[in-house]
Amino acid sequence: MESPDPRRNLIVLAEARKVSLAALSRMIGKNGSYLHQFLYKGSPRKLEETDRATLARFFGVDEAELGAPQDKYHDLARAEWIDVPRLMVGASAGPGARLDEEGAFDAIRFSGRWLRSMGLRANSLSAITVSGDSMEPTLRDGDEILVDCSGSALRDGIHVVRLEGTVLVKRMDTGRPGRIVLLSDNPAYQPIECGAGEVQVVGRVVWKGGRI
Numbered sequence: 001m002e003s004p005d006p007r008r009n010l011i012v013l014a015e016a017r018k019v020s021l022a023a024l025s026r027m028i029g030k031n032g033s034y035l036h037q038f039l040y041k042g043s044p045r046k047l048e049e050t051d052r053a054t055l056a057r058f059f060g061v062d063e064a065e066l067g068a069p070q071d072k073y074h075d076l077a078r079a080e081w082i083d084v085p086r087l088m089v090g091a092s093a094g095p096g097a098r099l100d101e102e103g104a105f106d107a108i109r110f111s112g113r114w115l116r117s118m119g120l121r122a123n124s125l126s127a128i129t130v131s132g133d134s135m136e137p138t139l140r141d142g143d144e145i146l147v148d149c150s151g152s153a154l155r156d157g158i159h160v161v162r163l164e165g166t167v168l169v170k171r172m173d174t175g176r177p178g179r180i181v182l183l184s185d186n187p188a189y190q191p192i193e194c195g196a197g198e199v200q201v202v203g204r205v206v207w208k209g210g211r212i
Contacts, residue, residue: 006047006067007039013059017123019085023104028054057083058107060122082115082122083107084146086129108144108209120206124150128160130169130208134184139169143210149203160202163194169205 014021021039022032028051037043046067047055056063060082085104108127115122130143138158139145147160159172161182170182170192180199182192 006065009061009065010035010055011039013061013065013123017059017085019104024055024058027058027104027107054083057081057109058085058104060112080112082110082112084110084122084125084127086127086144108146110146118206120148121150124148124203126203134186134189135169136186138185139205139208140210143208145169145205145209146207147203148206155204158205160205162200162202163192163198167202172201 014024021035025032025034025036028034030051038047049068052063052066052068056066056068062068084107086106086108088105112122115125126147126149127144128147130139130145131141133141135158145160155172155174157172158169160167160169161172162168163182168182170184173181173183173191174196175181178196180194180196182194182199184191
């Protein structure tokens with residue numbers, strides 16, 4: 001069987017997730033040029049074990065794809081945990097937050113088995129922080145939400161959307177052809193009605209976590 005090419009695989013994974021090599025380098029605690037040098041200058045010759053494990057969890061792949069020895073390919077304990085990236089951008093549950101910068105700065109670890117039981121694919125997930133009170137009591141300011149960005153068919157439910165350059169988390173009512181109504185769970189906030197073409201759906205909210 002052909003051995004995996006860790007450099008090529010890393011390039012493909014980074015492009016698919018739309019995350020820069022500099023951001024990945026910082027995520028594993030290295031300077032921003034570290035992975036670029038690994039990929040294109042051959043230095044270092046291979047990834048350190050801890051860096052390889054972190055990247056494999058981030059992308060939801062086996063470490064063997066990034067150059068791990070074959071005996072680790074069957075290490076189920078490592079393969080069962082997935083690091084979902086936390087993005088810098090927050091989803092406003094209030095007046096709205098501008099999308100000034102978007103990139104992974106941390107990760108939240110989930111059971112791979114649990115994600116599969118929910119019908120979720122690791123490489124389609126991101127975690128972001130809720131800002132504001134318009135979705136209370138369902139979502140509170142500071143809650144972490146897991147967003148499925150797989151691009152599945154549009155349906156009613158809580159979604160993260162972009163509207164006029166602003167990132168929002170709202171319930172979506174798609175009952176009227178050509179129109180979308182963004183609803184807040186907090187009755188103090190009025191519905192936002194707009195044309196279907198005005199709203200870009202980032203993903204569906206599938207899980208939340210926060211302080212009690």
